[in-house]
Amino acid sequence: MIEIRDLKKIYRAGEVDVHALRGVNLSVARGEFVAVVGPSGSGKSTLFHILGGLTPPTSGTVHIDGRDLLAMTEAERTELRKRTVGFVFQKYNLLPTLTAAGNIAIARDIAGRPQHSDPEFDQILKLLGLEGRLGHKPRALSGGEQQRVAIARAVVNHPALLLADEPTGNLDTENSIAVLGVMRDLNDRLGQTILMITHNPEAAAYGHRIVTMRDGRIVD
Amino acid sequence: MVYRLVFENLKHRPVRTLLSAIAIGVQVTMILTLVGVSNGMLHDVATRSRGTGADILVRPPGSSILGFSGNMPEKIVEVVRGVPHVALATGTLVQAIGNLDSITGIHLDEFNQMSGGFRFLEGGPFNGPDDLIVDEVFARSRHLHAGQSIEIGLTWRVTGVVESGKLSRMFAMIDPLQDKYSAKDKASIIYVKADDPANVQAVLESLKKKLEDYKIYTVDEFVSLISVDNIPLLQRFIAVVIGLAVIVGFLVVFLSMYTAVLERTREIGILKALGASPGYILAILLRETLLLAMAGSAVGIVMTYGTRYLMGVFVPTMTAEIVYSWWPWAALIALAGSLIGALYPGLKAARQDAIEALAYD
Numbered sequence: 001m002i003e004i005r006d007l008k009k010i011y012r013a014g015e016v017d018v019h020a021l022r023g024v025n026l027s028v029a030r031g032e033f034v035a036v037v038g039p040s041g042s043g044k045s046t047l048f049h050i051l052g053g054l055t056p057p058t059s060g061t062v063h064i065d066g067r068d069l070l071a072m073t074e075a076e077r078t079e080l081r082k083r084t085v086g087f088v089f090q091k092y093n094l095l096p097t098l099t100a101a102g103n104i105a106i107a108r109d110i111a112g113r114p115q116h117s118d119p120e121f122d123q124i125l126k127l128l129g130l131e132g133r134l135g136h137k138p139r140a141l142s143g144g145e146q147q148r149v150a151i152a153r154a155v156v157n158h159p160a161l162l163l164a165d166e167p168t169g170n171l172d173t174e175n176s177i178a179v180l181g182v183m184r185d186l187n188d189r190l191g192q193t194i195l196m197i198t199h200n201p202e203a204a205a206y207g208h209r210i211v212t213m214r215d216g217r218i219v220d
Numbered sequence: 221m222v223y224r225l226v227f228e229n230l231k232h233r234p235v236r237t238l239l240s241a242i243a244i245g246v247q248v249t250m251i252l253t254l255v256g257v258s259n260g261m262l263h264d265v266a267t268r269s270r271g272t273g274a275d276i277l278v279r280p281p282g283s284s285i286l287g288f289s290g291n292m293p294e295k296i297v298e299v300v301r302g303v304p305h306v307a308l309a310t311g312t313l314v315q316a317i318g319n320l321d322s323i324t325g326i327h328l329d330e331f332n333q334m335s336g337g338f339r340f341l342e343g344g345p346f347n348g349p350d351d352l353i354v355d356e357v358f359a360r361s362r363h364l365h366a367g368q369s370i371e372i373g374l375t376w377r378v379t380g381v382v383e384s385g386k387l388s389r390m391f392a393m394i395d396p397l398q399d400k401y402s403a404k405d406k407a408s409i410i411y412v413k414a415d416d417p418a419n420v421q422a423v424l425e426s427l428k429k430k431l432e433d434y435k436i437y438t439v440d441e442f443v444s445l446i447s448v449d450n451i452p453l454l455q456r457f458i459a460v461v462i463g464l465a466v467i468v469g470f471l472v473v474f475l476s477m478y479t480a481v482l483e484r485t486r487e488i489g490i491l492k493a494l495g496a497s498p499g500y501i502l503a504i505l506l507r508e509t510l511l512l513a514m515a516g517s518a519v520g521i522v523m524t525y526g527t528r529y530l531m532g533v534f535v536p537t538m539t540a541e542i543v544y545s546w547w548p549w550a551a552l553i554a555l556a557g558s559l560i561g562a563l564y565p566g567l568k569a570a571r572q573d574a575i576e577a578l579a580y581d
Contacts, residue, residue: 049575052493054492054493054574054575054578055575075497078492078495078496078497079495080495081492081493081494081495082494082495083495087493087494089493089578093486093489093490093493093578094490095225095487095490095491096232096487097225097228097229097231097232098224098225098228102221102224102225102228105221105224106221106222106225106491106494107494107495108221109221109222110491110494110495110496110500111495115221153494
C-alpha cells in the first residue's frame with residue numbers, strides 16, 4: 001500500500017536548509033492501522049504532508065497504491081488528495097460556513113462524485129454516530145462531534161489511505177476514546193488503511209503497529 | 221454545492237456583502253443616471269421642438285445639433301417667408317445664461333400663431349422689455365410665481381407661468397433680449413410652418429437651395445438627430461463615467477475579495493487538502509463576485525429610481541429617464557469591473573500553499 005525508501009525532504013527556512021526527513025524507510029500494508037510517534041521536530045508532520053501530496057519529496061521513493069509521488073506534478077498531487085488520501089487534522093478544519101452535511105458534501109463535490117446516497121457511506125455515518133447532527137454548523141458541535149464530521153469528510157470518497165494528524169490533540173479523554181474507537185472501527189470493519197500521528201501513547205496503542213521517528217528518521 | 225458554499229460565505233459577512241453590493245450598485249446608478257439624464261434631457265429638447273408646431277427649422281451655418289447659441293441675421297426670416305408654401309416663419313434668439321439654462325426670445329404673436337399659443341397656469345403674457353414667461357418646471361425648480369422677480373444674470377419680472385412642452389423653459393420678447401445681450405437683429409433658429417403638410421418636403425428643398433450653408437431640417441429629422449450617438453461630447457462624457465464606474469467596481473471588489481481571501485486563508489488550505497484545484501478555488505471567488513455583481517446591479521437599478529426621484533424634487537429642469545435598454549449594459553459593466561477586481565485575490569487564493577494556509581490562524 002505504502003512503500004517509502006530513503007525519503008528525504010529539505011526545505012528552506014529563511015537562508016537555512018532544514019533537513020526535515022533524512023532517509024525514511026517505511027512499508028504499510030493495505031488495511032493496516034499504523035501510529036507514528038515521536039517528539040516535535042522529528043519529521044512526523046513532514047512525512048504526513050508528503051504522503052498527503054501537500055508537498056513534494058526532495059529525494060527517495062514514495063509509492064502509494066503503486067503510484068510514485070516523486071514523479072507527480074502538482075496537478076497529480078491534487079488528484080491524489082481528491083481520491084486516494086483523506087485527511088483528519090488536530091484542529092478539525094471544518095469549513096465554518098457550512099453545516100456538517102455541507103462539509104461532507106463539499107469533499108464529494110471536489111472529487112467530482114455524485115451527491116446522491118451511498119449505502120456504504122451511510123453505514124459509516126451510523127458508525128460515527130452523527131445522526132441528527134448533520135444539519136448543524138461546526139460552531140454548534142462539540143469538539144468530538146466536529147472531529148467525527150472531519151473523519152466522515154475524510155472517508156466520504158473512500159480513500160485508500162486515511163492520514164490523521166493528532167486527531168485527539170484537542171479532545172478530552174472521553175471524546176478521544178470515541179474518536180479513536182471510530183477510527184479503529186473503520187479499520188476493523190471496512191479495512192481502512194490509517195496512518196496516525198500522535199504524541200499520546202494511549203492513542204498510539206490503538207494502532208496495529210507503532211513507528212517512532214526522531215531527527216527525520218524512523219528509529220523503531 | 222459550490223453555490224451553497226458561495227451563498228454561505230456571503231451570508232457569513234453580511235455587512236461586507238451589503239456594502240460591496242451597494243458600492244457596485246453606486247457604479248450602476250452612476251451609469252444609469254447619466255444615461256437617463258442624457259436621454260431625458262435630449263427627449264425633452266425633442267418634445268419641446270415638436271411643441272413649436274413648426275415643420276422645419278433653419279439654423280445658422282456651422283451650428284451643431286445642440287448648439288443653439290450660434291446666430292444668423294434676423295433678416296433671413298424674410299428670405300424664408302419668400303419661399304413658396306411657407307405659411308409662417310418666426311425667428312427666435314436662444315440666449316444662454318449659464319447652468320445649461322437659456323432664455324428664448326420670441327415674437328409672441330407669431331409664436332402663438334405657429335404653436336397654438338401658451339396655456340397659462342399663472343399670470344399672462346409679457347408686456348415690457350424685462351418681462352419673462354417661464355414654464356411650470358422652471359417655476360417649480362425656482363419656487364417662482366407670476367409677479368415675482370428673478371435674478372439670472374439680469375433681473376427679470378415673471379409675468380406668467382405656462383405649461384411645459386413648447387420650445388423653451390424661459391421666454392422673453394426678442395427685441396429687448398437682442399439689445400440686452402448685444403445680438404441686435406440676430407436670430408438663432410427660424411421656425412417654419414408650411415401651408416400644407418404635403419408641401420413640407422418642397423419647402424425644405426427650396427430653403428436648402430436658397431440658403432446653401434444653413435442647417436435646415438424638418439422637425440422630424442431634427443428630433444431623430446437628437447440622440448447621444450450624434451453628440452460626441454456627451455458620448456465621451458458617458459465613456460469617462462463608465463471608465464470611472466469600472467474603476468470604482470474594480471477597487472471595491474478588489475478590496476472586498478482581498479480581505480475575504482486573507483480571512484479565509486485557512487479555509488482555502490482546507491479545500492486544497494480536500495483536493496480542490498486552483499481552478500476550483502478561483503471559481504468559488506469568481507462565483508461569489510458574480511453574485512455580488514448581480515446583487516449590486518439590482519441595488520443600482522433600484523437606486524436609479526431613487527436618484528430620478530431626488531432629481532425630480534431638487535433639479536426638476538433636468539429630466540431623468542429610466543433607460544431599460546441600458547440595464548443589461550450597466551450590469552455587464554459592473555460585472556466586468558468586479559471580475560477584474562476579483563482576479564488578483566482569486567489567483568492569490570488559488571496559488572496559496574496548502575501547508576502554510578492550514579497553519580494560518
